[in-house]
Amino acid sequence: MFSLIRIELYKIFSRIRTYIGFIAIGLLVPLIQVALFIDGETYIEFSLQNLKEAFDFQGNLLNGYLACYIILATLYVHIPFLITLVTGDLLAGEAAGGTFRVLLTRPVSRTKLLFAKFISGLIYTAALIFWMALISLLLGIAIMGTGDLIVIKNTVYIFAEDDVMWRLLAAF
Amino acid sequence: MRPIFAAILEKQPVIEIRDLYKSYKGFDAVKGINLTVYKGDVFGFLGPNGAGKSTTIRMMMSLIKPTSGEIRIFGKLLSEERESILRKIGAIVEKPDLYGFMSAYDNLRLLGKMSGIQPTHTGIMDVLELVGLKDRAKSKVKTFSHGMKQRVGLAQALIHDPELIILDEPTTGLDPQGMVEIRDLILKLSKEYHKTILLSSHILNEVELVANRMVIINKGKVAIEGDVKELLNRDEMKVTIEVSDISKGVEVIKNRGLSSAIRDTAGNKIILHISQNEMAGINRALIEGGVDVVSVVPLRTLEEYFLNLT
Numbered sequence: 001m002f003s004l005i006r007i008e009l010y011k012i013f014s015r016i017r018t019y020i021g022f023i024a025i026g027l028l029v030p031l032i033q034v035a036l037f038i039d040g041e042t043y044i045e046f047s048l049q050n051l052k053e054a055f056d057f058q059g060n061l062l063n064g065y066l067a068c069y070i071i072l073a074t075l076y077v078h079i080p081f082l083i084t085l086v087t088g089d090l091l092a093g094e095a096a097g098g099t100f101r102v103l104l105t106r107p108v109s110r111t112k113l114l115f116a117k118f119i120s121g122l123i124y125t126a127a128l129i130f131w132m133a134l135i136s137l138l139l140g141i142a143i144m145g146t147g148d149l150i151v152i153k154n155t156v157y158i159f160a161e162d163d164v165m166w167r168l169l170a171a172f
Numbered sequence: 173m174r175p176i177f178a179a180i181l182e183k184q185p186v187i188e189i190r191d192l193y194k195s196y197k198g199f200d201a202v203k204g205i206n207l208t209v210y211k212g213d214v215f216g217f218l219g220p221n222g223a224g225k226s227t228t229i230r231m232m233m234s235l236i237k238p239t240s241g242e243i244r245i246f247g248k249l250l251s252e253e254r255e256s257i258l259r260k261i262g263a264i265v266e267k268p269d270l271y272g273f274m275s276a277y278d279n280l281r282l283l284g285k286m287s288g289i290q291p292t293h294t295g296i297m298d299v300l301e302l303v304g305l306k307d308r309a310k311s312k313v314k315t316f317s318h319g320m321k322q323r324v325g326l327a328q329a330l331i332h333d334p335e336l337i338i339l340d341e342p343t344t345g346l347d348p349q350g351m352v353e354i355r356d357l358i359l360k361l362s363k364e365y366h367k368t369i370l371l372s373s374h375i376l377n378e379v380e381l382v383a384n385r386m387v388i389i390n391k392g393k394v395a396i397e398g399d400v401k402e403l404l405n406r407d408e409m410k411v412t413i414e415v416s417d418i419s420k421g422v423e424v425i426k427n428r429g430l431s432s433a434i435r436d437t438a439g440n441k442i443i444l445h446i447s448q449n450e451m452a453g454i455n456r457a458l459i460e461g462g463v464d465v466v467s468v469v470p471l472r473t474l475e476e477y478f479l480n481l482t
Contacts (some may be wrong), residue, residue: 105263
């Protein structure tokens with residue numbers, strides 16, 4: 001079982017398309033961060049213009065946590081596409097390419113084979129998400145520092161600086 | 173030179189198929205096939221396209237389930253001991269598709285592992301050498317020609333050193349040179365490595381050159397079964413003789429008392445049904461009778477039978 005998963009993972013990570021997801025995130029995330037770093041003040045001004053009249057905001061609002069939150073909120077639509085690119089190949093791609101037939105002639109039960117594919121799909125997804133969390137948090141903090149996180153939905157939530165990390169990690 | 177192991181070894185059945193049926197909705201692909209392949213056989217599995225060859229082979233590899241009937245391989249029921257049986261079978265089923273983005277070497281390594289062995293470097297290289305791809309071991313499979321892909325396909329069937337090798341039309345789409353190479357390889361596997369081989373094909377000639385036993389199946393049933401030599405070297409044959417003068421030629425043949433052997437004449441061609449040993453005499457008589465023989469095309473009865481099927 002373990003060796004089946006390893007074989008599946010080897011197949012996943014020996015293809016170029018597997019890294020498209022990593023590269024896409026590796027390019028998009030810093031792009032958003034740099035943009036925020038340059039023009040983020042305007043964005044915050046705009047979001048908070050009503051509130052600023054009534055309240056006085058203190059501290060570094062344009063921080064790595066905010067950048068991370070914005071990235072998460074924007075990219076969560078696109079990530080599944082990147083994931084499907086690879087996981088779709090695990091079964092459908094192999095079936096269409098005829099390689100699945102070669103696998104089925106091996107002395108391995110179908111259930112185990114499918115389960116191994118499922119697990120390796122999960123591992124790939126986890127790796128991609130981890131990668132995204134890594135660069136959006138670390139790079140964001142490196143560029144913009146830390147601070148309280150402001151989230152504007154129906155109401156404005158302000159999370160204290162030391163309360164933010166676990167919430168973001170959970171979000172991923 | 174034909175494999176003779178079947179004669180030397182005690183006849184030990186490797187594949188036994190009994191009353192095998194496979195029906196799809198409104199269509200019976202396989203209608204009661206019975207066959208036995210013995211240890212050491214190179215077994216020809218012949219039939220025109222759509223006769224049920226691939227369906228039968230897919231059932232042997234447990235890719236699909238038979239509607240009814242029994243398949244025993246190495247004396248064990250396939251439906252009960254699938255994994256232990258498959259460990260000792262190497263197969264090409266239809267087109268042997270491998271991972272194009274990986275090298276031939278890596279493909280073999282992974283598929284070997286999935287067959288339950290730990291492939292060693294020398295093991296992989298030996299198999300690649302056997303199929304003639306040693307110097308392309310590290311090239312990606314997608315850069316290979318059709319013939320080379322076919323040979324990697326064969327390599328993946330051999331990587332776990334199986335006792336039984338099932339090849340479903342391994343020469344499809346190959347050029348004559350490629351066909352010869354595969355044929356030589358099959359003979360080598362049989363003679364030097366003592367493998368039992370089941371070879372499906374729709375070309376009689378191809379089977380004749382390598383197999384010692386064969387069946388011909390048609391429309392899902394076994395039409396003919398037996399020893400290749402016996403089946404193909406039956407005395408009777410059909411000969412088409414092209415002569416310079418048709419009326420003179422017919423006369424010469426009639427004079428030899430063979431008027432009933434003449435089946436047809438067309439243009440300058442006479443079609444005869446004769447036994448093999450009469451041919452030389454007829455040829456001589458024609459020439460002595462002043463008739464030039466332009467061509468003689470013999471067709472053995474089995475060949476004719478098979479051509480009629482296809």
